[in-house]
Amino acid sequence: AQVTIGPVIDNGFYYDFAYQRPFTPEDLPRIEDEMRKIAAEAMPLSRTVKSRDDAVAFFQGIGETYKAEIIRAIPAQEELSLYSQGEFTDLCRGPHVPDTGRLKVFKLLKVAGAYWRGDSNNAMLSRIYGTAFLNDKDLKAYLHQVEEAERRDHRRIGKALDLFHLQEEGPGLVFWHPKGWSIWQVVEQYMRRVYRDTGYGEVRCPQILDVSLWKKSGHWDNYAENMFFTESEKRTYAVKPMNCPGHVQVFNQGLHSYRDLPIRYGEFGACHRNEPSGALHGILRVRGFTQDDGHIFCAEEQIEAEVAAFHRQALKVYADFGFADIQVKIALRPDKRLGDDNTWDKAEHALRAALRGASVEWQELSGEGAFYGPKIEYHLKDAIGRTWQLGTMQVDFMMPGRLGAEYVDEHSQRRHPVMLHRAIVGSMERFIGILIEHHAGAFPVWLAPVQAVVLNITDAHAGYAAGSASAGAARFSRRGRFAQRKSGL
Structure with a gap:
C-alpha cells in the first residue's frame, strides 16, 4: 500500500491509502492488532529535516508516488520534517511522542472511499478513520457517542421514514418526499411568523445575476471558487451563493430617510455553492440549500439594539425546537477580506458592545469571519452532546457602499447604511438534518409528518x-x- 495524506480531524484522524483493493471493516481488527504490537515495542520516533527536492527523491525512491506529488507542490525553499519509527518514514510537521509506547488507547472506527485530492477524476483511495484517547474511560464514552450518532444518522432515519433521498445525478442536491416536505413546511411557516412578528418584509430575488453585480459586491474576488456560473447570449451569470446582493437591490429601489430605518428584509432564499464532492454529507452539507436569510439596513447607532433583539429572538427559536444549551462566539477578521482595519475595528466593537449590553458571554474565533464583516455565531449542543453551528449575525460596513445603498440622514446628507446579515436556522436542509438526529426521528407532535x-x-x-x-x-x-x-x- 502507498500512504497519501492523513490529517487530524475533530475527535480523531484518518489516513488515505492506495491499495490493490478497498479496505473493509473486517480488515480493521487485524490492523489494530498490528498497531498494538508496534505500541508494545515502544519504538522510538526520530525527526530528520530534508530539502523539498531531497524529500521528493526519498519518497519516489521507496515507491511513495502520492507523497512525492504532495511534496512537489511545496515551495522549493521550504525545509520539510520527516518522522521515522522502525522502517516507516512519513512527512509530518510534528511534534510527535517520544516513542510508540505512549500510544495505548486507540480505536479504528470505519473505512470509506475518497478520491485523491478530492477530485472524482482521480484515483479512488481507501480511507481509514480512527481515534485515540489518554484513558479507556474517555474512549468508551466517545465510542458510545459514536454508536448513538450512527443510530441517529439522518440519512438512515430519512430513508426509514421516507423523508428525502439523494442520488448521483444531483450530488449535494436534495429530493424531498411528501413527509419530509411536511416537516420543511412546518419549519418554514414557523420562521415566516418570526419574520412577520419582528418587522421583516418578505422578499424574493432572482437565482442568477450578471457577474458584474458579483464583482461590485466583492464575491468575484473573494468567493468565486465556491460559485457556479452559466452563460447566455454572450453574458456570464452567477448562480447566487448568498442572498445579500439581491436584498441591496431591493433597498436601492427608492430614496430612504433616516426615519425609515431600520428596514428589514427576509427571504427563504435558495442558494448554491460549489462545495467539494468529498465534503458533501447527506443533507447536513449540500450544494443547494435554502436559508431563512434576512438583512437589516440601519444607522450605526441602531446596531446594538438590532443585534440584541435578534439575539433574544434566536434563543426563543432554538428553545422552541428543543435546544437549550447554546454557546455564542464572535468570528473575527479573516486574512482575505474587504476594507481597512479601522472599519473592521468598528464592526467588531459593535458586536462586542451588543453582546456585552445583553449580558452575554462569548468566545472569539480569530480569522473566521466572512470576507465582508465579523459575525456572531450560535453553536447548539444536541441530545448526545454534539455541537452544531447554526445562526449568525454579521455586521457589514462594506457591501452597502460597494453596491450604492444610501439613505438621507437628519442633516439631509446622503450616507451608506450599515447592513446586518442574519439567519437563525441557517440552511433549512442542514437544520432539518440536525432535528432528525437530535430527536432520533421521534419528532414532537407539532413537527411530526404524521401526527x-x-x-x-x-x-x-x-x-x-x-x-x-x-x-x-x-x-x-x-x-x-x-x-x-x-x-x-
Missing part, C-alpha cells in the same frame, strides 16, 4: 376508519399529516 394513525381491526371497520381519518385531517390545518393505515388483523 396520528387510525387503525382498523378488520375489513369491516375499514370504511369507518377511513372516515375518521378524513375527519381528523379536515380538523387539523396541516393537511396530509393524519393518516389511516389498514391492518390485516
Whole structure:
C-alpha cells in the first residue's frame, strides 16, 4: 500500500491509502492488532529535516508516488520534517511522542472511499478513520457517542421514514418526499411568523445575476471558487451563493430617510455553492440549500439594539425546537477580506458592545469571519452532546457602499447604511438534518409528518376508519399529516 495524506480531524484522524483493493471493516481488527504490537515495542520516533527536492527523491525512491506529488507542490525553499519509527518514514510537521509506547488507547472506527485530492477524476483511495484517547474511560464514552450518532444518522432515519433521498445525478442536491416536505413546511411557516412578528418584509430575488453585480459586491474576488456560473447570449451569470446582493437591490429601489430605518428584509432564499464532492454529507452539507436569510439596513447607532433583539429572538427559536444549551462566539477578521482595519475595528466593537449590553458571554474565533464583516455565531449542543453551528449575525460596513445603498440622514446628507446579515436556522436542509438526529426521528407532535394513525381491526371497520381519518385531517390545518393505515388483523 502507498500512504497519501492523513490529517487530524475533530475527535480523531484518518489516513488515505492506495491499495490493490478497498479496505473493509473486517480488515480493521487485524490492523489494530498490528498497531498494538508496534505500541508494545515502544519504538522510538526520530525527526530528520530534508530539502523539498531531497524529500521528493526519498519518497519516489521507496515507491511513495502520492507523497512525492504532495511534496512537489511545496515551495522549493521550504525545509520539510520527516518522522521515522522502525522502517516507516512519513512527512509530518510534528511534534510527535517520544516513542510508540505512549500510544495505548486507540480505536479504528470505519473505512470509506475518497478520491485523491478530492477530485472524482482521480484515483479512488481507501480511507481509514480512527481515534485515540489518554484513558479507556474517555474512549468508551466517545465510542458510545459514536454508536448513538450512527443510530441517529439522518440519512438512515430519512430513508426509514421516507423523508428525502439523494442520488448521483444531483450530488449535494436534495429530493424531498411528501413527509419530509411536511416537516420543511412546518419549519418554514414557523420562521415566516418570526419574520412577520419582528418587522421583516418578505422578499424574493432572482437565482442568477450578471457577474458584474458579483464583482461590485466583492464575491468575484473573494468567493468565486465556491460559485457556479452559466452563460447566455454572450453574458456570464452567477448562480447566487448568498442572498445579500439581491436584498441591496431591493433597498436601492427608492430614496430612504433616516426615519425609515431600520428596514428589514427576509427571504427563504435558495442558494448554491460549489462545495467539494468529498465534503458533501447527506443533507447536513449540500450544494443547494435554502436559508431563512434576512438583512437589516440601519444607522450605526441602531446596531446594538438590532443585534440584541435578534439575539433574544434566536434563543426563543432554538428553545422552541428543543435546544437549550447554546454557546455564542464572535468570528473575527479573516486574512482575505474587504476594507481597512479601522472599519473592521468598528464592526467588531459593535458586536462586542451588543453582546456585552445583553449580558452575554462569548468566545472569539480569530480569522473566521466572512470576507465582508465579523459575525456572531450560535453553536447548539444536541441530545448526545454534539455541537452544531447554526445562526449568525454579521455586521457589514462594506457591501452597502460597494453596491450604492444610501439613505438621507437628519442633516439631509446622503450616507451608506450599515447592513446586518442574519439567519437563525441557517440552511433549512442542514437544520432539518440536525432535528432528525437530535430527536432520533421521534419528532414532537407539532413537527411530526404524521401526527396520528387510525387503525382498523378488520375489513369491516375499514370504511369507518377511513372516515375518521378524513375527519381528523379536515380538523387539523396541516393537511396530509393524519393518516389511516389498514391492518390485516
